[in-house]
Amino acid sequence: MTNLTEGTARRAIREEILDEIADLTEYAQQGTRPPRCRGYRVRINKERYVFNSPHVTGAEVLEKANLTPPENYTLRVKVAGQRPRKVGPCEKVDLRQLGVEKFKALPRDQREG
Numbered sequence: 431m432t433n434l435t436e437g438t439a440r441r442a443i444r445e446e447i448l449d450e451i452a453d454l455t456e457y458a459q460q461g462t463r464p465p466r467c468r469g470y471r472v473r474i475n476k477e478r479y480v481f482n483s484p485h486v487t488g489a490e491v492l493e494k495a496n497l498t499p500p501e502n503y504t505l506r507v508k509v510a511g512q513r514p515r516k517v518g519p520c521e522k523v524d525l526r527q528l529g530v531e532k533f534k535a536l537p538r539d540q541r542e543g
Contacts (some may be wrong), residue, residue: 451480458510458531470525473532484526489519491533503535 452464453471464470464486469480474495481494497503506514510529519524523530 447511454530455464455532456528461510463528464526466526470528472525475535481525485522485524487519488521488523491523492535495535497535504538504540506534508532508534
């Protein structure tokens with residue numbers, strides 16, 4: 431039983447903090463899931479931002495990009511191989527999900543073109 435516990439601990443340590451900051455666009459292009467790490471770099475519109483947590487809300491994404499108040503914007507997440515999906519202000523997004531590429535935010539009175 432001890433070996434199983436040690437093996438599980440070794441796997442957890444290997445996955446933990448493999449990269450200092452994971453660039454989500456690169457992992458999406460490679461078709462691999464980003465590891466646990468100290469930060470996750472993701473594009474919001476055309477700028478890159480770093481989040482320290484793998485789980486962020488729509489409001490946190492908008493606030494990081496200085497798009498406030500969040501309720502004035504529509505946010506979409508782009509996952510590789512999928513159509514952009516709308517993200518609500520209180521909805522959580524797992525940045526470690528396979529294929530997360532970027533976020534696109536538009537003022538609510540503007541349509542995507």
